[in-house]
Amino acid sequence: MRKTPLFSVSGLRKSYGAQLGCRDVSFDLHPGEIMGIVGESGSGKSTLLSCLAGHLAPDHGDVCFDVDGTGLVSTLAMPEPERRLLARTQWAYVHQNPRDGLRMSVSAGGNIGERLMNIGARHYGNIRQDACSWMDRVELSVGRIDDRPATFSGGMQQRLQIARNLVTSPRLVFMDEPTGGLDVSVQARLLDLLRSLVQDLGLSVIIVTHDLAVVRMLAHRMMVMQRGEIVETGLADQVLDDPQHPYTQLLVSSVLQV
Amino acid sequence: MTEQIITPSANDKNDTTTHNPETHNFDATDSYNFAYLDEQTKRMIRRALLKALAIPGYQVPFASREMPMPYGWGTGGVQVTAACLTPDDCVKVIDQGADDTTNAVSIRSFFARTAGVRTTEATDEASLIQTRHRIPETELTEGQLLVYQVPIPEPLRFLEPRETETRKMHALSEYGLMHVKLYEDISQHGHIATAYAYPVNVEGRYVMDPSPIPKFDNPKMSDCAAIQLFGAGREQRIYAIPPYSHVKSLDFEDYPFDRLRAPGACALCGADDSYLDEVIMDDQGTRMYVCSDTDYCSTRHERGHVGDQSDLFDSEEG
Amino acid sequence: MYVAVKGGEHAIANAHQWLGEIRRGDTLFDALSLDQIREQLALSVARVMAEGSLYDPDLAALAIKQARGDLIEAIFLIRAYRTTLPRLGYALPVDTSSMRCIRRISATFKDIPGGQILGPTFDYTHRLLDFRLAADGEIGAASKAEALSEDVPHILELLNRDDLIQEEELTNAEPGDLTREPLALPASRAVRLQALARGDEGFLLGLGYSTQRGYARNHAFVGELRIGMVAVEIMIPELGFAIEIGEVEVTECETVNQFQGSKTEPPQFTRGYGLTFGQQERKTIAMALVDRALRWRELGEDDLGAAAQDEEFVLSHCDNIQATGFVEHIKLPHYVDFQSELELVRQMRRDAATRQRRQQDD
Numbered sequence: 001m002r003k004t005p006l007f008s009v010s011g012l013r014k015s016y017g018a019q020l021g022c023r024d025v026s027f028d029l030h031p032g033e034i035m036g037i038v039g040e041s042g043s044g045k046s047t048l049l050s051c052l053a054g055h056l057a058p059d060h061g062d063v064c065f066d067v068d069g070t071g072l073v074s075t076l077a078m079p080e081p082e083r084r085l086l087a088r089t090q091w092a093y094v095h096q097n098p099r100d101g102l103r104m105s106v107s108a109g110g111n112i113g114e115r116l117m118n119i120g121a122r123h124y125g126n127i128r129q130d131a132c133s134w135m136d137r138v139e140l141s142v143g144r145i146d147d148r149p150a151t152f153s154g155g156m157q158q159r160l161q162i163a164r165n166l167v168t169s170p171r172l173v174f175m176d177e178p179t180g181g182l183d184v185s186v187q188a189r190l191l192d193l194l195r196s197l198v199q200d201l202g203l204s205v206i207i208v209t210h211d212l213a214v215v216r217m218l219a220h221r222m223m224v225m226q227r228g229e230i231v232e233t234g235l236a237d238q239v240l241d242d243p244q245h246p247y248t249q250l251l252v253s254s255v256l257q258v
Numbered sequence: 259m260t261e262q263i264i265t266p267s268a269n270d271k272n273d274t275t276t277h278n279p280e281t282h283n284f285d286a287t288d289s290y291n292f293a294y295l296d297e298q299t300k301r302m303i304r305r306a307l308l309k310a311l312a313i314p315g316y317q318v319p320f321a322s323r324e325m326p327m328p329y330g331w332g333t334g335g336v337q338v339t340a341a342c343l344t345p346d347d348c349v350k351v352i353d354q355g356a357d358d359t360t361n362a363v364s365i366r367s368f369f370a371r372t373a374g375v376r377t378t379e380a381t382d383e384a385s386l387i388q389t390r391h392r393i394p395e396t397e398l399t400e401g402q403l404l405v406y407q408v409p410i411p412e413p414l415r416f417l418e419p420r421e422t423e424t425r426k427m428h429a430l431s432e433y434g435l436m437h438v439k440l441y442e443d444i445s446q447h448g449h450i451a452t453a454y455a456y457p458v459n460v461e462g463r464y465v466m467d468p469s470p471i472p473k474f475d476n477p478k479m480s481d482c483a484a485i486q487l488f489g490a491g492r493e494q495r496i497y498a499i500p501p502y503s504h505v506k507s508l509d510f511e512d513y514p515f516d517r518l519r520a521p522g523a524c525a526l527c528g529a530d531d532s533y534l535d536e537v538i539m540d541d542q543g544t545r546m547y548v549c550s551d552t553d554y555c556s557t558r559h560e561r562g563h564v565g566d567q568s569d570l571f572d573s574e575e576g
Numbered sequence: 577m578y579v580a581v582k583g584g585e586h587a588i589a590n591a592h593q594w595l596g597e598i599r600r601g602d603t604l605f606d607a608l609s610l611d612q613i614r615e616q617l618a619l620s621v622a623r624v625m626a627e628g629s630l631y632d633p634d635l636a637a638l639a640i641k642q643a644r645g646d647l648i649e650a651i652f653l654i655r656a657y658r659t660t661l662p663r664l665g666y667a668l669p670v671d672t673s674s675m676r677c678i679r680r681i682s683a684t685f686k687d688i689p690g691g692q693i694l695g696p697t698f699d700y701t702h703r704l705l706d707f708r709l710a711a712d713g714e715i716g717a718a719s720k721a722e723a724l725s726e727d728v729p730h731i732l733e734l735l736n737r738d739d740l741i742q743e744e745e746l747t748n749a750e751p752g753d754l755t756r757e758p759l760a761l762p763a764s765r766a767v768r769l770q771a772l773a774r775g776d777e778g779f780l781l782g783l784g785y786s787t788q789r790g791y792a793r794n795h796a797f798v799g800e801l802r803i804g805m806v807a808v809e810i811m812i813p814e815l816g817f818a819i820e821i822g823e824v825e826v827t828e829c830e831t832v833n834q835f836q837g838s839k840t841e842p843p844q845f846t847r848g849y850g851l852t853f854g855q856q857e858r859k860t861i862a863m864a865l866v867d868r869a870l871r872w873r874e875l876g877e878d879d880l881g882a883a884a885q886d887e888e889f890v891l892s893h894c895d896n897i898q899a900t901g902f903v904e905h906i907k908l909p910h911y912v913d914f915q916s917e918l919e920l921v922r923q924m925r926r927d928a929a930t931r932q933r934r935q936q937d938d
Contacts, residue, residue: 081430088432103438109445110438117441118434124444124510146445290660319758324655329901331908354912361908363584391912409902420888422761447924448931453916472916492898494758518919536915550912 006031006204007052007172008072012061014051020228021047025061027223027233031171034198034205036219036236038212038251044228045208046176052206053093053174054083065090065172088118092165096177098157101164102149108135108160109145115168134163138193155186159193166197175207179214191217212251216240224248293340293373299323303341303496307487310498315460316428317411317495325491332365333491335388335407339369342386342403342487348376350384355392355533355550362390379553391454393475395532395554398484400501406469408490411497413457413467433465436508444513453518459506460499473507474517474533480505524549527558528565599644613637622825622854623647627896628654629755629774630661631824631853648776648896655897659755668818670806672828672851674727677804679855682731683797684832690728695803697857731800732830732847741832741845742875761888768870768891769863773852775894777859783869783884784862792869792882796848799832803855827852829860833868835875846875866890 005028014021022044029035039045050056052063054075064072067086075083087093095101102111112131113121121127128145135142138159140152149157158178165173178194179187195218198205207218215222215236222239224232224247232245243249291297306320325333339349349369353362357379365388366377378384381396390407398404414424417435427433436457443451456473460466468479469488479486479499486499499505507515523530525546532554534547546567549555559568600607614621614637624636628651636654643649679695682688694700708715735741751766754774759767772780787794805825809818831848848868850860869884883889893899 080426084426084430084432088434106438106442107445110442113441114434114438117437118432122437122509122511124441125512127441127510128445294660296660296662319760321755321757323755324652324659324897326656328652328904329898330903330905331901333901354909358584359909360584360588363588367585390908391910409905421892422888448927449920449924451920451924453920454913470910470913472912474916492902518916518923520915520919533912534915535911536918550915 004066005029005072006033006066007206008062008064009052010062010064012048012051012058012063014047014056014058020044022051022225022228025230027230029172029204029206031204032202033221034203034207034219036215036222037206037208037225038210038215038222039225040210040251043225045225047228048225049174049176049206049208053091054087055093088115089168090171092168092170092173094158094161094165094173094175094178096180098149098154098161101161102157104150105148107146107148108140108152111149111160111164112167115164119168130167134167137197138163139189153186155182155190158182158190162194162197166201166203169201171204173203173205175205175209177209177211178207179209179211187211194218212240224251290372292345293343293369293375294326295323295337295340299337300341303337306496307338307341307498310487310496311485311500313464314499314503315458315464315466315497317497319494320496322491322494327364327368329492330409331361332388332390332407334489334493334496335390335405335491336365336368336489337491338405338487338489338496339386339388340373342405343369343373343375345373345375347373347385348378348383350378350381350387350553351389352387352392352394352551352553353390354535355394356552358552380557381551381553391470391472392533392550393471393478395529395549395551396557398478398482400483402484404482404484404486406471406486406488408467408469408488408493408495410455411467411488411490411493411495413455413465428464431463433459436465437510440508440510440513444510450509450513450515456515457508459508461503461505465508466497466499466505468505472518472533473515474519476505476507476515477517520547522547523565524555525565525567526570527555527563527568529555529558529563599642608641610634610637610641613640619855620645620647620650622852622856623777623859624650624654625854626852626856626859627651627774627776628658629853630654630658648900652897652900665810667821668809668811670808670824670826672802672806672826673730675802675804675806675826675828676723677728677802679803680728680800681798681802682800684799685731688731688800689734690724690726696855728802730830732832735799735832735845739844741847742835744847759891761891763887763891765867765871765874768887769849769851769867771891771894772850772863772866775863776896776899777856777862779894779896779899780859780862780866783890784865786882787865787869787884792872792880792885794846794848794865794868795834796831796865796868797833798861798864799830799847801827801829801857801861803827803857825854827854827856827860829857829864831861831864831868846871 007029010026012025013023025048027035037045037048047056051058057076063075065075065086067073067090075086093101103114109128109131112134113127116127116130131145132142135145140156140159149160152160179190182190191214197203198218207214209215219236221234222236223230224239224245226247232239232243232248239248240252243252303320306318310316310318322334323337325336327333327336343349349366350357351362351366353359356362369375370377381387381394384402386403386405387394388405388407393404412424414427414436417439418424418427440450443449452473454472455467455470456476458466458468458476458479468476481502481504482499483501485501488497509515520534520536522534524532524534526548529549532549532551535550537546537548539546614633617640620640621633621636624639624647625631625633628636628639635657636650639650639653640647642653677693679697680690680693682692732741736743752764754767754770759771803825805823807820808822808824809820811818829850833846833848835844835846846868848864850863850867852860852863866884869882870887870890872879872885879885
C-alpha cells in the first residue's frame with residue numbers, strides 16, 4: 001500500500017443540539033482501499049458519512065482529499081464551487097434508497113449520461129453508447145435504456161444508481177447501505193457485482209453498513225461505531241474473526257446466531 | 259399614427275365630483291413622468307441594464323415596479339423600454355411579429371401617450387423595438403435596441419424550480435441537467451423537442467432563455483449589431499446580449515441545432531426565408547401560410563414581390 | 577376569404593367603450609357613489625387597501641367602482657397607482673398597544689385586562705338572509721358605551737413576563753422594502769411579513785387552513801385579535817421629534833402555538849403574527865398561521881415538506897397581482913410559438929411514420 005493517503009479524516013465531530021452524531025473520528029484511506037464502517041442504526045455512521053461527503057458540515061475536525069495527486073487538501077476549507085465540482089467529478093455517492101440518488105423522471109440512459117454531460121460530453125451517440133455499456137456492465141437489459149427508473153425493481157434501481165455514479169470513473173465512492181432494503185437474494189447478486197466492479201476499476205470506497213456480510217465481502221479495513229465513537233478498527237477479516245471490543249463481539253456473535 | 263385608447267378613468271370623471279380634486283388627481287395621464295416611470299426608478303433599471311450588458315446572459319435582479327398593465331403582459335419589456343427611451347426615439351412594438359396585434363397596439367399607444375415619442379411599424383426606422391415572441395426578419399443595425407418581453411427568465415426553471423438552487427447552478431456553470439433534457443428529447447422523439455424558448459449559451463458562459471421566440475429566430479441573436487435587452491417584470495430579472503456577442507443554441511455534436519419553419523413561401527409576398535404563420539381559411543381545413551413579420555411582408559409586397567395569393571393584400575387594405 | 581387580424585386599435589377602443597357602458601349598468605338606477613362604496617362596502621375597501629398596500633379608502637372605493645366590483649382588478653389599479661407615488665418619508669412603526677380598539681378578543685384567556693370586546697363582528701350572527709335589507713329597511717343605531725381611555729396591553733406580553741412564550745428578538749435593523757428591492761431568498765422575517773400582508777387573502781386562507789389539517793401543523797390559538805385605529809407618526813429631522821400625521825385602521829393577530837422545547841431549551845409557546853390594513857380578520861389570522869409555519873428553521877423544527885413551510889413557494893406565489901397577470905396572460909396570442917410546436921410535431925410524426933414503415937419493410 002502506498003504511503004500518501006487519498007483521503008484523510010482527523011478529529012471529526014458532529015452533534016445535533018445536545019445529541020451527539022459522531023466524535024473523534026480519524027482515519028486515512030489509501031488509493032484502491034475499501035473501508036467499511038459498521039454499527040447499528042443510530043450509531044452515527046450515516047452522520048459520519050454525510051460529513052465525509054460534504055453533505056453536512058462537521059463541528060470540529062477536518063476532511064482532506066488529494067485532489068490532483070499533489071497532496072491532501074482540506075475539503076472543508078474549499079470554496080463551495082470547488083467542493084461541488086469535486087462532488088460531481090472525482091467523488092460519487094451511492095444512496096441507500098436509489099430514489100435519492102436517481103432522477104426518477106429521467107430515463108435510465110439519461111440518468112447514466114448526466115455525469116458525462118456535466119463534465120462536458122456533447123456527443124449524443126457517444127453518451128448513449130457509454131450508457132449502453134454501463135447498463136450491460138451492471139446487468140441491466142440495454143433494451144430498457146429509455147425506460148424510467150420508476151418501472152424498475154428495487155435491485156435494478158440500485159444497479160442503475162451505481163452505473164450512474166461510476167460512469168465518470170470517480171476516484172472515491174461513498175456508499176450508504178447500498179444493499180439495504182433489498183431481498184437477500186438480490187443483495188447477494190448486488191454484492192457480487194459491486195465486488196467485481198470495485199476490483200476492475202480499482203476504486204477507493206467508503207461504505208457504511210449494518211451488515212457484516214457486506215464488509216466481509218468488500219472491505220479491506222473496517223471501523224466499528226457505537227454511540228458516535230469508533231470502538232474498534234483494523235483489517236476486516238481480522239476484526240470479524242477475532243473481535244476485541246465487547247460491542248464488536250456482540251455484533252459478530254449476533255450474526256453467527258442467525 | 260393616431261392612438262385612441264379610451265382610458266377607463268375618462269368615463270368616471272363625472273362621478274368623482276364629490277371627491278376633493280386637490281388630494282387626488284384622477285385625470286392622471288398628464289401627471290405622470292416621461293415614459294410613465296419616475297426618474298429614480300429609471301436610474302435603478304438603467305443600472306441593472308448596464309450590469310446586464312457587462313455580464314452577458316446573467317440575470318440581474320431588479321426591483322420591478324407595478325405597471326398599469328398586468329404581469330405577464332410585457333411589464334418587464336415596458337419597464338426596460340421606459341428606462342431607455344429619450345424624446346428623440348422612434349418606437350416599434352410587435353407581438354407575434356405583427357405590429358397590429360392587440361397587445362402590441364396597447365403597448366405602443368402606452369408609449370405614444372406617456373412619452374409622446376414617434377412610433378413606427380418599419381423595422382429599419384425604429385430606434386427601439388419592443389417585442390414579444392419574435393425577432394424581426396429585417397437585419398437589425400448598430401444603434402438599435404431590441405427589447406424582449408420575458409415571462410420566465412430562468413432556463414433551468416422547469417428542471418429545478420428553486421431560485422436559490424438555480425442561481426447556484428448558474429454561478430458554478432452546472433449546466434449538465436440542461437443537456438439531460440435535450441438527451442431525453444432525442445431518446446424519446448428522435449429530435450430535440452423544444453420549438454420555442456430554445457435555450458442558448460451566451461459568450462461561452464451563461465445559459466440563457468431567449469424568451470419564447472421560435473427557435474427559427476435563435477441564430478439572429480448571435481453576432482447581432484443591435485443591443486438586445488430582456489426584461490422579466492413579474493420575475494424581477496433583467497438580462498442582456500451586447501452587440502456582436504456569440505450566442506449558441508444548445509445542442510449535441512451529432513444532433514446539431516436546426517431552424518424550423520413551415521415549408522414553402524409566403525402566400526402574400528412570396529418570401530421563402532421568413533417565419534410563417536399558418537392561417538386556417540375555412541372549415542374544410544384549407545390553409546395558407548403568410549409571414550409572421552407583418553412589416554417584412556408588406557415592405558416586400560410594396561417592392562413588387564408577390565406570392566400565390568397576393569391579391570388578398572390589396573383587398574384587405576382597401 | 578382570408579382576413580388578417582387587423583384593426584387591433586379600433587377593436588381595443590370599442591371594447592373599452594363597451595366596458596365603460598356596461599360598468600355603469602342600467603341607467604334606470606342611480607350610479608354608485610364612492611361614498612356609498614366606502615361606507616357600505618367597507619370590507620371590500622379594506623381588502624383592496626391591504627392587498628393594494630395603499631391606505632386610502634376613497635381611492636380604494638374608486639378602484640372597486642372602476643373594476644366593477646372585481647377586487648383583484650381593483651387591487652391592481654391601486655398597485656399601479658401606488659407605484660408612481662413619491663416616497664415622502666417612512667413612518668415609525670405603529671404602536672398597536674395604544675390602539676383605539678373596536679374589537680379585541682383572546683381565545684386563550686377567559687377574561688383579559690381591558691376586557692374582551694366583540695365589536696362589529698359577523699361572529700355569532702345567524703347567517704340568514706335579512707330581507708329587511710332588500711326592502712331598504714334601516715336597522716336602528718347601536719347603543720353606545722364610553723370608550724376606554726387607557727392603553728390596551730398585548731395579552732401575549734403577559735405570558736412573556738413569565739418567560740412562557742418565546743421572546744421576539746428586538747432589532748433596529750432597517751426592514752427591507754419589497755416594493756423597492758427585488759425579493760431575495762431566503763428573505764428576512766420583515767420582508768416575509770410584508771409579502772404576506774400584501775398577499776392574496778384566498779391563497780393565505782388555503783395555506784393557513786392546510787397547516788391546521790396537518791400539513792406542518794403548529795397547533796395555534798388566537799392569543800389576541802384586535803381591530804382599531806392606530807396613529808401614524810413620522811420623524812421630522814428638522815424638528816428632532818415625531819409628529820402624528822393621521823390614523824389608520826388595522827387588524828392585528830397574534831397566535832399562540834405549541835412548542836415542545838428541546839434538550840437545551842425548556843418548553844415554551846411560540847407565536848405567529850399577522851397585521852393588515854382595515855378590518856380583515858380572516859386574512860390576518862391566516863397570515864399568522866402561515867408566518868408561524870414559515871418559522872420552522874428559526875425554531876429548530878423539522879422540514880415536513882409542507883407547502884406552508886416552503887418560503888420560496890409561499891413568497892413566490894402569494895401575490896395575486898403577479899398571479900392573475902401570469903395566469904391570464906395565456907389568453908394573449910401565442911400563435912408563433914404554437915406554430916413552431918405544430919411544425920415540430922408534424923416533423924416528429926413524419927419521422928415516426930418513416931421509422932414504422934422501415935420496420936415493417938424489414
